[in-house]
Amino acid sequence: MDKQTNHTASQSNTMNxxxxxxxNYINGEFPRTESGRYYSVKDPSDKHIANVGLSTRKxxxxxxxxxxxxxxxxTDKTAYNRGQIIYRIAEILSGRREQFIHEMVLLGYTxxxxxxxxxxxxxxxxxxxxxxxxxxxxxxxxxxxxxxxFNFSRQESIGVVGIICPETPSLLxxxxxxxxxxxxxxxxxxxxxxxxxxxxxxxxxxxxxxxxPAGIVNIITGIKTDLIPSISQHMDVDxxxxxxxxxxNFRNMCELESASNMKRVYFWKxxxxxxxxxxxxxxxxxxxxxxxxxxxxxxxxxxxxxxWHPVSE
Amino acid sequence: xxxxKISDQTNPENRKSIPLDWSYAEALENTSHATFNKSYxxxxxxxxxxxxxxxxxxxxxPANGEAIYRCTEASESDVDSAVKAARAAFEGEWGNYSxxxxxxxxxxxxxxxxERAREFAVLESMDGGKxxxxxxxVDIPLAAAYFFYYAGWAxxxxxxxxxxxxxxxxxxxxIIPWNFPLLMLAWKIAPALACGNTVVLKPAETxxxxxxxxxxxxxxxxxPNGVVNIITGAGSTGExxxxxxxxxxxAFTGSTGVGKSIQRSIAKRQISATFELGGKGAYILFDDAxxxxxxEGIVNAIFFxxxxxxxxxxxxxxxxxxxxxxxxxxxxxxxxxxxxxxxDKNTDIGAVNSRTQLDTIQRYVDTGIKEGASCYECSGTLxxxxxxxxxxxxTGVSQSSTVVQEEIFGPVLTIQTFRTTEEAIEKxxxxxxxxxxxxxxxxxxxxxxxxxxxxxxxxxSNTYNKFDPTSPxxxxxxxxxxxxxxISGLHAYVKLxxxxxx
Numbered sequence: 001m002d003k004q005t006n007h008t009a010s011q012s013n014t015m016n017x018x019x020x021x022x023x024n025y026i027n028g029e030f031p032r033t034e035s036g037r038y039y040s041v042k043d044p045s046d047k048h049i050a051n052v053g054l055s056t057r058k059x060x061x062x063x064x065x066x067x068x069x070x071x072x073x074x075t076d077k078t079a080y081n082r083g084q085i086i087y088r089i090a091e092i093l094s095g096r097r098e099q100f101i102h103e104m105v106l107l108g109y110t111x112x113x114x115x116x117x118x119x120x121x122x123x124x125x126x127x128x129x130x131x132x133x134x135x136x137x138x139x140x141x142x143x144x145x146x147x148x149x150f151n152f153s154r155q156e157s158i159g160v161v162g163i164i165c166p167e168t169p170s171l172l173x174x175x176x177x178x179x180x181x182x183x184x185x186x187x188x189x190x191x192x193x194x195x196x197x198x199x200x201x202x203x204x205x206x207x208x209x210x211x212x213p214a215g216i217v218n219i220i221t222g223i224k225t226d227l228i229p230s231i232s233q234h235m236d237v238d239x240x241x242x243x244x245x246x247x248x249n250f251r252n253m254c255e256l257e258s259a260s261n262m263k264r265v266y267f268w269k270x271x272x273x274x275x276x277x278x279x280x281x282x283x284x285x286x287x288x289x290x291x292x293x294x295x296x297x298x299x300x301x302x303x304x305x306x307x308w309h310p311v312s313e
Numbered sequence: 314x315x316x317x318k319i320s321d322q323t324n325p326e327n328r329k330s331i332p333l334d335w336s337y338a339e340a341l342e343n344t345s346h347a348t349f350n351k352s353y354x355x356x357x358x359x360x361x362x363x364x365x366x367x368x369x370x371x372x373x374x375p376a377n378g379e380a381i382y383r384c385t386e387a388s389e390s391d392v393d394s395a396v397k398a399a400r401a402a403f404e405g406e407w408g409n410y411s412x413x414x415x416x417x418x419x420x421x422x423x424x425x426x427x428e429r430a431r432e433f434a435v436l437e438s439m440d441g442g443k444x445x446x447x448x449x450x451v452d453i454p455l456a457a458a459y460f461f462y463y464a465g466w467a468x469x470x471x472x473x474x475x476x477x478x479x480x481x482x483x484x485x486x487x488i489i490p491w492n493f494p495l496l497m498l499a500w501k502i503a504p505a506l507a508c509g510n511t512v513v514l515k516p517a518e519t520x521x522x523x524x525x526x527x528x529x530x531x532x533x534x535x536x537p538n539g540v541v542n543i544i545t546g547a548g549s550t551g552e553x554x555x556x557x558x559x560x561x562x563x564a565f566t567g568s569t570g571v572g573k574s575i576q577r578s579i580a581k582r583q584i585s586a587t588f589e590l591g592g593k594g595a596y597i598l599f600d601d602a603x604x605x606x607x608x609e610g611i612v613n614a615i616f617f618x619x620x621x622x623x624x625x626x627x628x629x630x631x632x633x634x635x636x637x638x639x640x641x642x643x644x645x646x647x648x649x650x651x652x653x654x655x656x657d658k659n660t661d662i663g664a665v666n667s668r669t670q671l672d673t674i675q676r677y678v679d680t681g682i683k684e685g686a687s688c689y690e691c692s693g694t695l696x697x698x699x700x701x702x703x704x705x706x707x708t709g710v711s712q713s714s715t716v717v718q719e720e721i722f723g724p725v726l727t728i729q730t731f732r733t734t735e736e737a738i739e740k741x742x743x744x745x746x747x748x749x750x751x752x753x754x755x756x757x758x759x760x761x762x763x764x765x766x767x768x769x770x771x772x773x774s775n776t777y778n779k780f781d782p783t784s785p786x787x788x789x790x791x792x793x794x795x796x797x798x799x800i801s802g803l804h805a806y807v808k809l810x811x812x813x814x815x
Contacts, residue, residue: 138475143799145781146458153785153799156765238790256580259573261745262588262791296477296809304801306785307764307772 022052022197024059024221025204027066028214033222034058041198044108052197055222060189060230063218067160067187068236070215075157075185079133085211086132086182090125092210093118093203100171103198107169108274113281120285121171127293128179135183135298148311155302157185158264159238162231164224164250166243166271169196171203172288176270177241178217180297186239187216189231197221224250232257239264239301245271266300337651340658342445347435349522353384355391355545356528358398359538362391370547372521375442375664376655377698384521387544392513392553395542399484399511400559402539407511408481412468419464419506421534426457426499429530433523437495438655440522442664442700443618445656455780456499459798462782463503466803470508473800479807481509482585483561486554489524490567491517491666492621492722496780498524500797501564502541503782508806510562511540515554517567518547519667555579562586564805566623569720569746569791587795587805589623589787591720592748595741596626596777597763599734599754600635606775607753608642611726614751614777616650616704619665620724623792624749626777628717629728630737636730640708647691647704654696662724665700674702674723681707681716681727718744734759738766747789751777770796 022041023030033053041049053059074082093100097118104114140154161181166173174193181188192200204219220227224247232240232254240254244267251267258265269291276284352369354362364385371380387395402408407415426433430453437448470479485505489497494516505512516524524543531541544550548571555563555575565575566589579586596614598607614626631639655663665671682688686707695701704724710717717727731737741750749771752763764772770787773779780786780798787796795805 141800143781143783143785145779145784147779147781149776149779151781151784153801158789159768251583252581255583256577259576259580262569262573262576262590262794264794291811294811303770303789304785304787304796305764305770305772306799307774308776308779308784309760309774310776 019050022050022201022221024053024055024063025201025207025217025219026059026063027070027218028208030204030208034062039223041196043106049106050198052201052221054226055220056226057230059220059222060227060234063189063220064160064234064236066215067189067218070213071157071159071187074187074213074216079136082183082185083129083132086179087126087129088211089206090122090129092206093125094122096206100199100202103202104169107196107198108278109169110278110281113277116281116285117170117172117277120289121175124172124175124179124289124292128183131183131295131298135295135302138295139299143306145308149308150311151306151308153304153306155184155299156305158301158303159186160236161186161188161239161241161301162234162237163188163190164228164231164240164242164246164254165191165193165200166245167193167195168271169193169199169274170272170277171199172285172292173243173270173272174200174203176288176292177243181241181301182216183298184301186301188218189237190217190219191224191227191231192219192221194222194224228253229257232263233260235261237263239266241301242267243270244268264301268297337659341654342435342438342656342658344435344439344656347432347439349382349436349526351382353382353521353525353545355385355387355395356525356541356543357391357395358542359532361528370518372440372519373667374439375666375700376439376696378700381439382522384525384545387515387546387550387553389553391544392550392557395513395544396484396557396559398539398542399513402537403481403483403511406537407540408509410509412470412509415506415509416464416467418534418536419460419467419503422530423457423460423464425530425534426453426460430454430457433495433526435656436522436526438663441491441494441520442655442666444660444663445658446660447618452493452496455782456495459496459499459503459782463507463802466504467507470803470807473803474807474809476812477809478812479508479803479809482806482808483510484559485510485512485562485564485806486557486560487512487514487564488551488554488567489514489516491520492618492623494520495523495527497566498527501566504797504802505564505806506540508803510806513542513544513554513560515544515546515551518545521545552578560584562806565589572793585808588793589795589797590791590793591746592623592625592788592792593628593718593720593744593746594624594626594749594751594769595628595630596751597737597741597753598629598631598635598639599752599756599759600632601755602753602775603755604635604639604642608639608646610751610753610775610777611643612646612650615726616662616724617778619662619702621666621670621722622778623720624771624778624786626749626751627721627726629726630731630740631728632737633730633732640706640728643706644689650691650704652691652693652695652701652703662704665702665723668700670722671700671702674721674725677716677719677721677723678705678707678725681710681714684710684714684716686710686714686716686727712740712743720746734763738763742766742768745791748787748792749773
């Protein structure tokens with residue numbers, strides 16, 4: 001297995017470190033894209049930071065296959081267990097705080113904004129970890145039907161989700177789309193931001209060393225014009241989730257292609273602008289947390305199942 | 314019946330004296346109180362437009378194939394007038410009403426439907442072919458119940474969405490099918506109005522009558538003009554409606570094929586849409602189930618409403634050990650089904666809704682046989698006139714058979730067997746649909762195990778085809794998006810604004 005080292009990209013600037021190769025994250029492993037092609041990720045001053053894989057339809061297919069296979073075991077876990085596994089992500093991220101801050105600064109964050117954002121990420125993960133065993137209680141129902149039946153409705157995971165990350169270096173924005181799906185019990189294929197794939201790629205290292213089972217979160221890098229058609233046309237993807245700021249053409253493509261197998265499609269706001277983060281970090285992060293801490297996002301990425309049973313002697 | 318009497322009859326000595334002719338005398342429902350016009354305009358902005366013969370189509374009573382009334386095929390400009398009326402109402406009087414005011418109108422609709430229930434039941438059976446027993450005992454009472462249930466939500470919406478402010482969407486375009494005409498109308502209009510929206514609704518072209526009669530009732534209760542607009546017509550009218558630029562919401566119930574084409578056609582509009590589409594429900598019968606009750610359940614699952622039910626249990630999956638016995642019991646039970654005049658109170662199976670649908674069902678059965686299935690049909694004669702199809706079993710089918718994968722929408726049941734619980738789950742889930750499934754077993758823990766694994770919006774355990782306004786209904790996968798009924802049903806008709814402080 002091609003495990004990554006803990007070195008960060010920023011270390012490429014120092015004499016004694018070696019730069020990191022950023023790869024996809026599929027089934028708990030870090031394979032290279034099958035295309036063998038790459039693109040260069042630059043910092044704000046247009047200096048090369050890293051080569052990142054240009055993934056293809058084949059990579060998407062592999063990831064979807066893995067996600068489908070992993071889904072059953074994830075959704076069958078108890079809500080308590082899923083809550084602990086998600087909470088553990090926060091523990092691991094917290095331990096790698098400096099690594100993320102380092103990388104964010106490299107991408108153009110001020111130190112202060114980077115620190116606040118990583119703190120907010122930990123806070124958001126803990127927040128959602130707590131929802132796993134509560135959504136059914138808040139949104140489920142026992143339905144008083146007018147016949148001799150016991151009838152209840154509860155939320156269930158939908159299955160395999162394609163997540164399209166916003167074009168921002170913000171890890172918080174990516175987590176705002178990912179976490180509700182993890183709480184919901186879905187398994188995901190996440191298309192990293194094209195311009196800023198590094199936070200997603202590095203987050204894969206957190207996932208790989210956490211308790212999240214392999215295949216539940218898969219992360220693919222590349223060009224949206226290649227990857228969005230593949231994910232939106234895939235007949236074994238049940239749901240597409242993205243950020244409201246996604247380019248209209250891509251959004252329309254998602255809506256259009258979703259008809260192939262009646263995928264659910266949801267967009268909500270998770271984009272955070274780097275400029276705003278740097279100029280008013282307190283306010284920007286507070287607003288963002290306020291809008292992302294929304295249990296209805298979990299509800300949207302689940303199905304309602306209603307069960308009937310007769311009541312009789 | 315007392316226990317003593319039952320034991321008396323099971324005594325062979327006593328049985329001899331019972332007459333052998335078990336046929337029922339004709340028991341036709343009186344139709345004199347159910348009146349309707351020879352022709353109808355469109356119901357727009359609180360009144361009917363003038364009927365124009367040149368822009369009309371006829372509706373046929375499928376029980377005898379005779380035309381019974383004509384209605385107007387709404388044109389693009391008619392659709393535009395209806396949407397304008399709905400918009401004006403939304404921005405006018407109705408939009409300013411409080412939840413309490415809205416609830417009072419909805420309660421009145423429910424009450425009026427109850428008062429006129431028999432009349433609506435008769436019309437429903439005449440127009441659509443369903444047995445009067447079903448329209449009388451299921452369709453119309455349930456339609457009233459949906460209005461009554463959602464009436465109560467109109468002034469309590471804040472409690473349905475903790476932490477949010479629900480706001481109406483605006484003008485809702487609603488398209489409904491022909492299998493439960495008034496009931497589907499209720500499923501659509503009641504929650505939409507409760508949440509403060511206005512609607513333009515198009516009934517199916519073969520079953521417009523109860524929707525048109527419903528307009529009389531709206532006039533009687535004085536619902537403000539434009540809140541509900543009913544436009545009749547076929548596919549092109551439906552297309553004009555979903556393509557109209559000034560609608561805020563689409564709610565469609567119908568086939569998966571049409572649902573997908575609507576989804577494609579609205580892709581660029583970012584418009585709220587919910588779909589209730591086809592199904593291919595499995596009826597999983599385990600060997601420990603009460604078999605006689607389970608067989609009764611099968612009859613209800615697939616032969617209810619001639620099988621014109623999106624959630625019909627159209628695939629019987631029976632555990633191998635009891636398969637022969639179940640099929641034998643089922644065949645015997647089927648011989649007692651009464652097929653005939655929908656208006657006869659004894660009728661179990663009425664008329665197929667249209668000639669087109671009759672042909673579709675026949676084509677599917679032919680395909681099944683061509684692919685190797687064995688066919689068993691109810692014996693007995695069908696009425697000479699009208700569209701009828703006998704209850705049918707197809708055995709010797711495989712998971713990949715066309716009749717197992719595709720929705721037939723008729724009284725046709727495919728039968729497959731299984732050995733293990735896992736195999737049953739696998740087979741049940743192995744279609745593109747996911748609307749409803751049934752589980753029959755005496756073991757409670759198995760119900761929850763299997764129920765959790767089934768990918769469908771509804772799971773009926775030891776029962777089938779039950780509906781209630783408090784109970785969310787809708788599909789996974791290609792059976793649709795969204796739910797109707799219960800609190801989930803309200804979600805489809807609101808946008809949720811943040812109230813902060815969560």
